[in-house]
Structure formats: C-alpha cells, structure tokens
Amino acid sequence: MAAVDIPAKHDLAHGHDDHDHDHDHRQSFIRKYIFSEDHKIIAKQYLFTGLFWAVVGVSMSLIFRLQLGFPKMNMDFLKPILGGWIEEGKLNPEFYLALVTMHGTIMVFFVLTAGLSGTFSNFLIPLQVGARDMASGFMNMLSYWFFFLSSVLMFTSLFIETGPAAGGWVIYPPLSALPQAMLGSGLGMTLWLVSMALFIISQLLGGVNYVTTVINLRTPGMSFSRLPLTIWSFFFTAVIGLLSFPVLFSAALLLIFDRTFGTSFYLSDIYIAGEALPQNGGSPLLFQHLFWFLGHPEVYIVLLPALGITSEIIATNSRKPIFGYRAMIGSMMAITVLSFLVWAHHMFVSGLNPFLGSIFMFLTLIIAVPSAVKAFNYITTLWREILYSRRPCCSQ
Amino acid sequence: MTNIILGVGIVLILIILVMIFRVQSLISIVRGAPRSRETTSNKVNAALWVVLLVLGSVAIIWSSWVAAEYFLPDASSEHGPKTDDLFWITMGITGAVFFATHILLFYFPYKYQFRENRKASFYPDNNRLEVIWTVVPAIVLTLLVLSGWKVWRDITSDAPEQAMEVELVGKQFNWLVRYPGVKQAELGKKKAELGNFNYRLIDASNEVGIDLTDENSFDDFMPREVHLVKGKPVLLKIRGRDVLHSVFLPQFRVKMDAVPGMPTKFWFTPTHTTKEMREQLGNPNFNFELACTEVCGRGHFSMRNLVIVETQEEFDAWAAKQQSWLATHRDYLSKVPANLQQKALQIIGPGEGDNAPASDSTAAPAPDAAAVAPATNPIKMVSNSSK
Numbered sequence: 001m002a003a004v005d006i007p008a009k010h011d012l013a014h015g016h017d018d019h020d021h022d023h024d025h026r027q028s029f030i031r032k033y034i035f036s037e038d039h040k041i042i043a044k045q046y047l048f049t050g051l052f053w054a055v056v057g058v059s060m061s062l063i064f065r066l067q068l069g070f071p072k073m074n075m076d077f078l079k080p081i082l083g084g085w086i087e088e089g090k091l092n093p094e095f096y097l098a099l100v101t102m103h104g105t106i107m108v109f110f111v112l113t114a115g116l117s118g119t120f121s122n123f124l125i126p127l128q129v130g131a132r133d134m135a136s137g138f139m140n141m142l143s144y145w146f147f148f149l150s151s152v153l154m155f156t157s158l159f160i161e162t163g164p165a166a167g168g169w170v171i172y173p174p175l176s177a178l179p180q181a182m183l184g185s186g187l188g189m190t191l192w193l194v195s196m197a198l199f200i201i202s203q204l205l206g207g208v209n210y211v212t213t214v215i216n217l218r219t220p221g222m223s224f225s226r227l228p229l230t231i232w233s234f235f236f237t238a239v240i241g242l243l244s245f246p247v248l249f250s251a252a253l254l255l256i257f258d259r260t261f262g263t264s265f266y267l268s269d270i271y272i273a274g275e276a277l278p279q280n281g282g283s284p285l286l287f288q289h290l291f292w293f294l295g296h297p298e299v300y301i302v303l304l305p306a307l308g309i310t311s312e313i314i315a316t317n318s319r320k321p322i323f324g325y326r327a328m329i330g331s332m333m334a335i336t337v338l339s340f341l342v343w344a345h346h347m348f349v350s351g352l353n354p355f356l357g358s359i360f361m362f363l364t365l366i367i368a369v370p371s372a373v374k375a376f377n378y379i380t381t382l383w384r385e386i387l388y389s390r391r392p393c394c395s396q
Numbered sequence: 397m398t399n400i401i402l403g404v405g406i407v408l409i410l411i412i413l414v415m416i417f418r419v420q421s422l423i424s425i426v427r428g429a430p431r432s433r434e435t436t437s438n439k440v441n442a443a444l445w446v447v448l449l450v451l452g453s454v455a456i457i458w459s460s461w462v463a464a465e466y467f468l469p470d471a472s473s474e475h476g477p478k479t480d481d482l483f484w485i486t487m488g489i490t491g492a493v494f495f496a497t498h499i500l501l502f503y504f505p506y507k508y509q510f511r512e513n514r515k516a517s518f519y520p521d522n523n524r525l526e527v528i529w530t531v532v533p534a535i536v537l538t539l540l541v542l543s544g545w546k547v548w549r550d551i552t553s554d555a556p557e558q559a560m561e562v563e564l565v566g567k568q569f570n571w572l573v574r575y576p577g578v579k580q581a582e583l584g585k586k587k588a589e590l591g592n593f594n595y596r597l598i599d600a601s602n603e604v605g606i607d608l609t610d611e612n613s614f615d616d617f618m619p620r621e622v623h624l625v626k627g628k629p630v631l632l633k634i635r636g637r638d639v640l641h642s643v644f645l646p647q648f649r650v651k652m653d654a655v656p657g658m659p660t661k662f663w664f665t666p667t668h669t670t671k672e673m674r675e676q677l678g679n680p681n682f683n684f685e686l687a688c689t690e691v692c693g694r695g696h697f698s699m700r701n702l703v704i705v706e707t708q709e710e711f712d713a714w715a716a717k718q719q720s721w722l723a724t725h726r727d728y729l730s731k732v733p734a735n736l737q738q739k740a741l742q743i744i745g746p747g748e749g750d751n752a753p754a755s756d757s758t759a760a761p762a763p764d765a766a767a768v769a770p771a772t773n774p775i776k777m778v779s780n781s782s783k
Binding site: 357 | 438442493497500501504505508509510511514515516517518519520521522525526529530533534537538540541544545548549552568595596598600605637638639640642651652653655656657658660690691692693694695696697
C-alpha cells in the first residue's frame, strides 16, 4: 500500500515543480530534515527532543533532591540559574513543588512516552514489518510537531514570573483549579494544560499511525504470528495510548472549564483566601478517576516498549528464539486489558467506597501474573543459550 | 572541590581504559589475526553480569541496613500490627522471588556465554512450564489478596457504637480539631455529638463553619492538638476546607484524604499512650504526629499537628477544662436562634453582657491571614523519625 502511496505523492509534488526532473528524489533541506515525513528522521527528532527533556528533567530532580537530602545545605550556588527562587540559601517551597511537578510531567510524558515510544515505534515499526514508511507520513510529521509545540509551551512555563505548574504531576484539583491556592496554579497551570492537550493530540496522531501501519502495511508473509515481539509491544502500547489519552484530554478540558468559566465539575464547598466560593456539587474524585484512567495505563505505555525491546535483544543475542513467543504475546495482551481495570488502586484513601477498593485490590494483584510470566520466559530463553554480550545496536 | 577533581579523575581513567581497549581491537584487525569470535570483550562483558549482580545485591542490602531506622515506626493502633504483618509477608514473598529470578537472570548470561564449540539449545516452547508459572503466581497472589481483603474489610467497617468522635479539618496550612463537648452529656444527652457545619459560615474566627442553629454545636470545643484515649476507638471525621489534604498518622497506620465537599472518615483504636511510647522507645521527646500527605501548596511541609494519647482519666480531666468554642466567641451568640438562646447560655455558662446579646458582630471577618502565609507551627515536633 505504501509502495503505491508514495510515488503518487511524488508525482503530485512534481506537477507543481518545474525543477530538474532528473533528480526525482532530491528534497529540500527543510523537507528532508525538519518538516520531514520520513519515519527515520521523525524518530530521530523524537529521540533528540526526548534526550533534551531527559537532561532538563534529571537536572530538576538533582536540584530538589539536594534540597531534600541536605536540608541544611546552602543552595546559593544555584542563584545564577534559579535567581529569585533561591530564598536565603533555600529553594522557595513553591518552586520546590514546581520542580517536583515538572520533573514528573517531563519524565512520564515527554521522556518515557514521547521519547521512548516516539523514537522506537517510529524507527522500528516500518523497518520490522517491511513497510516503506508509516501509513501516513504527513500525520506522523504532524505528530512530532504537535509534540514540539507542546514542548515549547511547557519549556516556556519554566520562565514565567509565577513559576510553572506546582500541584504535583497528577495536578489534583482544587489545588490546580484555584489560582489563589498557590502561585503555580496561575499562568503556569494554564500553560501546563494547553501543552498537555497538544501533547495528547500528538500521541493520538502517532498512535493511529502505529496501529494502522502494523495492521495494514505488513509485507506479504509477515503474519501476526510472525511479528517480532518489539512490534507487538509497540502495537499494544499504541492501542493503550489511543484508548486512554482521550480520557486525560477530557479531564484537562473540564479542568480548564472550572478554571476559566466558573463551572463546578471538580469544585464544591470551598472556602479559600477569605472567601466562600459559589461552586457546588462537583467532586475532586471525578478528576482522580479520569486522571488515573490514563495514569495507570500510562505505566504500561512506558513499560511495554521496554519489555518488547528486551525480548528481542535477549533472543537475538542468545542465538535462539524467545521462549514461549505466544505466551509473551498473550501476557502483553493480558497486561493491555488489565491495565484499564486497575486505575482506582491509586485512590484507596481518597475517600473511595471501600467496596470498590477491594475489587481494585484483586485486579491489581492479578496484573502481576502476566508480568511474572514474562520474567520466567526471559530466564528460560537465557537457559543454555550462547550469549554474545554486546551493545544491541552498532556492533560488528 | 576535591570531590570534583576525584570524579573527573575517575571519568578520565575510565575513558583511557576504553581507548586502550579500542586500540587493542583495532591493532588485532590491522595485524590480520584470525578473528576469534570468543573475544576478550565478550568474556569481560559476561563477567560484568556477575559483578553487577554482586555489587547490586551488596548495594541493596547495605542501603536497607542503613535506612532500617526509617522503616515502619512502631505501630500503636489495633489494626497496625495486622497491616504490618501483611506488608512484611508480601515483602518476603515478592522479595524472595525477586532475588531468585534476578540471580538466574544475571547468572545465565555469564554461565552460557559464547563458546566456539557450543551450540544454543533450541527450546522455543513448553506449554506445561507456561501453565505452571502462570498458575502458581496466580494462586499465591490470590492468597495474598484474600488475606489483605479481610484486613481491609475490618479496617473500613463501620466504627463501633462507643467510639469517640473527633473532627479534623484540613486547611492551608494547618489542621483544625473539633470535639463534641461533654456538657450535653451532663444535661442528659446519651452521646456527645458534633454540631452541624456549613462552609458558607466560615470566617476568620469560625474557622470550620460551625452551624450555631444546631444545638449540638454549643458545647463543641476546638483545642490546638488532638487528644485520644488509649484503648478507646476513635472515629475521625475528616473534611477539607480549601484544597485536598490528607490525614496521615504514621504510628497509627492511618491515612485518609480530606476532600472539600465530601466528608470522609476513618476509625481506629490507639493501643499505647504517648508516655508508654516514650518509655518503649527510650526517647523522652517522642510525640505522635498528624501530618498532611497530599501536596497542598506552599506550606505543605509545615502542615503537621501533635497527637497526644492518654488514659481515660487524663482525657476526662483535660476535656473538662476545655471551654466550648461558643464560650470563647460570645459575639457569635447572636447567630443562635432565639428559641435556643436559653439553652446555649446554660451550656456555655454566664459571661459578662450576656443578657443583651450583641445585635451583631460588626467586626467584618478579617481575610484569613493563614491562607496566604504559611502557618508557623507553634509546637515543636520531635518524632522518632525526624532528625
């Protein structure tokens, strides 16, 4: 399909192009490296943006962990970069929370979701299923640039006067809904929400592409039962993302409504800053349910690609097929399904009905079974292999 | 500075080692030596698996050893030992599996490293094995769930009849405590009850929004810290005033969110008085702690309160000394409906100028200062875990 698709597009492009027809495949620098529709270039764009965020996220964690681990330490040496956020040799308490919040957001979403899935799914899916490129190169490009835009907004929020969002990466309202509750709930929070909305769009565009490519563009003979486990894991990751990110989008949207239009989805009976708010009948628990309906599958969005890559590396370097290929797929499928049924275990003491708590307790322990199966299968694969321990890429 | 130099030195030495290694392999290629696939590099890497396993295990054991004093503090509630047992049983089972699988995962790459004369065994499938290690973990986990479920049901069951009630209201950034007074009981009421509340009645003095149209509220008193009775069940009625807070009583193994607009509850029974714990731990400064464990803003780190557990006699003596909130805020008598004025006066006792209830407290409620500046906690907290 891709093979039909791509030449057609080239012809179209050349219809408007009076340049040298002999150099059919020469693209301008911008089309080739910046607004590229090539999945390998997009993967590298994801990689480098992800790496940039990893550096930012890790430095943040170093700073707040210094403060946490050595509360008496004089932090004045950070004044050149943090300026007014250092007060009398200590981190400003609100900025401390902001660092924790941004570290969590950056690591979970920008590094481990976009950086991991974005890089490896984009790079490996077409190569390993034998497709020429993703199902839609254009959407793939959009996916990266929405991510880029979201990154720019999030990065901007670090430099505004009231500081970035500071209510924790879970941004529970009412703290995140009320600008009077803390500095970070003002403009910083607005930027966080808008940035996250763009990020979700990017993830959905990417996810649709991954799923479509795996289902439709496999080369002849590449049946589902022959797909490499990496592709299986990227496929399940994309499915989880497609089903759960829209829920976070709705949570963010309702939060924007509460913050801006005076609705009370999440707010009720609040007295703050010397004033009783008119909002009534909302529930902060609603947000927690919506958030964790993404938040828990997100754990597996992060984990599954790593498991897939591990399976493939172990098998290849062991010079033998992975033990229990079908069981590996089955366990990933079980994880995918169960990951949607355990979210409320983040809410045991939130005031949730204790009966619901017991159900989620049961489902939570059950999800450990497929994960255990994977570990046992790795051990058996390693048993009596001949391992060539080396870097999985770039050697010999 | 010395540390930085040391660090840079170590990095440089590592780089030098890597370079030497690369030069050697390049030389061997140039010399055209027969390329053995059983290279030094592979042997070193294979050995590193075991080194990593040993170093990692040492690091885990050492850090657990050092941090042992920060593990669970001694439990002093009735359900505490039960959850602790569950915790340690789960830790034991999962810990044993963790070590067993990791020892195999790291040892096999060393043991089965590449050798010229050996072939990998072709072993792609074994349904019996798969079934075994699906079913066994499933059974173990089910047993864990069932034992946990029983404890969970006990903890979240309804509080016993004779439980005393205490209201905890979380606000930025301290905990407000309200007790149902003892005066109603003296006047023949069976059980002391908390008065109603309404968040719209909150102002600078009436911090929890006590509803004075409810006669139960007349004798409610609001001490600074929490007093509990050893061996007597206590029902915490928890509310949040502005944002989410979370009641955290680590020594009692209690945690429950304070949610604005949705009162929550938690009941438990303390088993040691503060005095007994001080003797048991040999720490004369020990105190039970009530902390906030949900990020709630600038002053979150300082949002803690003192919990004192005492005997029934000590508690009764203390409670009898407490003045009701209404007695200390007599200007609020005007908010009491006319038909209940007499009763209110009877409960709070006479004070000057009571016969002419102030027409209205004209003093407009001052904006709540505590909401903008972090509360400075007047009580110096010294618990066994804080250094």
